[in-house]
Amino acid sequence: MKIIGTGRSHPSLVVNNEMLSQILDTSDEWITSRTGIKERRIISSENLHDLAIDAAKKALSDANMDAKDLDYIICANVVNEFVSPAMSCLIQGAIGANCPCFDLNGACVGFIYALEIAESFYRSGKYKNILIVCAEEPSRMVNWHDRTASVLFGDGAAAAVLTEGDNIKATKMSASCSWDRLYQKHELQYSPYNTKPDSNQPLVMHGQDVFMFATRAAIRDINAVMKASGHKPEDVDHFLIHQANLRIINNIKEYVKQPDEKFPLNIHKYGNTSSASVPILLDEVNKEGKLKRGDLIVLSAFGAGFVSGACILEW
Ligand code: COA
Numbered sequence: 001m002k003i004i005g006t007g008r009s010h011p012s013l014v015v016n017n018e019m020l021s022q023i024l025d026t027s028d029e030w031i032t033s034r035t036g037i038k039e040r041r042i043i044s045s046e047n048l049h050d051l052a053i054d055a056a057k058k059a060l061s062d063a064n065m066d067a068k069d070l071d072y073i074i075c076a077n078v079v080n081e082f083v084s085p086a087m088s089c090l091i092q093g094a095i096g097a098n099c100p101c102f103d104l105n106g107a108c109v110g111f112i113y114a115l116e117i118a119e120s121f122y123r124s125g126k127y128k129n130i131l132i133v134c135a136e137e138p139s140r141m142v143n144w145h146d147r148t149a150s151v152l153f154g155d156g157a158a159a160a161v162l163t164e165g166d167n168i169k170a171t172k173m174s175a176s177c178s179w180d181r182l183y184q185k186h187e188l189q190y191s192p193y194n195t196k197p198d199s200n201q202p203l204v205m206h207g208q209d210v211f212m213f214a215t216r217a218a219i220r221d222i223n224a225v226m227k228a229s230g231h232k233p234e235d236v237d238h239f240l241i242h243q244a245n246l247r248i249i250n251n252i253k254e255y256v257k258q259p260d261e262k263f264p265l266n267i268h269k270y271g272n273t274s275s276a277s278v279p280i281l282l283d284e285v286n287k288e289g290k291l292k293r294g295d296l297i298v299l300s301a302f303g304a305g306f307v308s309g310a311c312i313l314e315w
Contacts, residue, residue, distance in 0.1 A: 001115075001122045001130070002165025003313070005063025006283040008158040009054035010270070011041040017151070024147040031151050036246025040154030040271035042139045048080045049087055051157035052135035053094040059131065060095065062286075063161035071127035073101035074117060076110025076134040076275040078304075079141055079186065091133055108242050108303030109173070110134050110275025111160075112311050115299075116171040118162050133159040136274035141184045143202035152244070154271035158279035169296075170228035172221045173309040181209045182304040214244060214302040215251045221310035222256065222300050229312045233258050235296055236312070238285065242301035243267035243277045252300070264290070274303065291315045 016039040017028035031037055043051075052075065060067055075088035082090070088101035106113035111134045118130040138153035185201040218241065226232065233256040241249045246267055253263050264285050273280060278299050285291055295315040302308040 001119050001162040002167035003160050003315075004163050005059045005061070005065065005161035006159065006279065006286045007055045007058025007060075007062055008156065008276075008280045008283040009051040009058070010156050011043045011046050011051065013042050013044045014039050015042045020151055023144070024150065026147045026151055034247070035152060036265070036267045037152065037271045038268040041156055043137050043155045048135050048137045048155070048157070049082075049090045051155075052087060052091050052133050052159075055135070055157040055159040056091050056095050056131060056133050059159035059161045063163075065129060065161055067095040067097040070097045070099045070129050070131050072099050072118070072121060072130045073097060074114045074130065074132050075101065075103045076106055076114050076132070077103050078105055078107060078136055078138070078274055079184075080135065080137060087135060088133070097131070106275060106303075107305055107307055108244065108272070108274045108277060109301040109307045109309045111278045112171065112299055112301055112309035113173060115168065115311055116173055116309070119168050119171070122162075122164060128164050130162045131159060132162065132279070133157065134275040134279050136276045138203070138272070138274050141203045146202070148207055149203050149205045152272050154273050156270060156273040156276045156280055158276045158283050160279055160282065167314040169231075169312045169314060170225040171309065171311045172224035172228070174217065174221065175305050175307045178209070178213070178306050180204070181206045181213070181306065211245065211248060213306045214248050214308075217302045217306065217308035218248070218252050218300045218310070219255050221308055222252070222298055225298065225310045225312040231296060231312060236298050237262065237295040238291070238297045239263050240278055240281050240285070240297060240299050242272075242303070243270065243281060244272045244302070277301065
């Protein structure tokens, strides 16, 4: 497949580090030096699905495609206010598409998981035009009294439209279960037969374990897609890395020994927006006119599970 359109949508409220230091025992200096984040967008009056719909419409318009021509919609999402139906159904209705759709929970790797699935759907010969939407509100998952996790995340949505092409050169996906290093349990309805305690638990994160996993997994996955596609780091024009922590991105950059210009950043503006992170960055560099036809792009992300994935594609 090939990507022919991108779009993104952000909540209107900007929460900077100074504002967080008024409600948490933290500081701009700590957050900036440990993570690279200066501010993030947080959902206040908006609905996440409205951001998802907005991002989807922008991507369709960028692709010059009518929603009626879509053959599938895949929405990557971890939580939103609906347990059911899937958010992709809300998007499908709002944009006026007729195609089937489903949601996937690939944590922060959702976009790359969705790309690989879209590519497989296309290769099956059954579907041609596929919309991927990633929409996340981690601000509704974290414990706002826990300074370690709450300062890292931001909310947002981004989308990409794909059609037939030979531009996805290689993908590498992985999962290795260490669920207790990064997780959240949500509240379920009362059942008179349930004998277990309530499981409701805001996000729990063991930051240093996640940090180590992320660095190792990203380097391994990037190596794997390079090898599979027969490319070297110097052939790659853009490394779009999940914007979770500037220090993780710097470790990856050091490993592949490529210049800063190949690693666009927006972590200072948005923090970690989970699966929306990579497609938000993709849309930014696209709209800034930084992508030329034929450019080689590596995407890499990692997240709760642990899961990780990378993709090398031609623009
Ligand atoms: N403000 C001020 N101090 C803070 C703080 C905050 N927001 N969060 C933690 N601290 C404190 C800790 O309590 C600790 O204090 P202590 O030494 O008195 O015990 C100190 O800072 C160092 O904490 P530590 O956890 O060792 O920091 P770190 O260098 O490992 O950085 C993370 C913490 C979370 C920034 C880092 O581990 C990280 O980014 N991990 C990956 C997280 C991630 O990307 N998650 C999502 C993956 S998709």
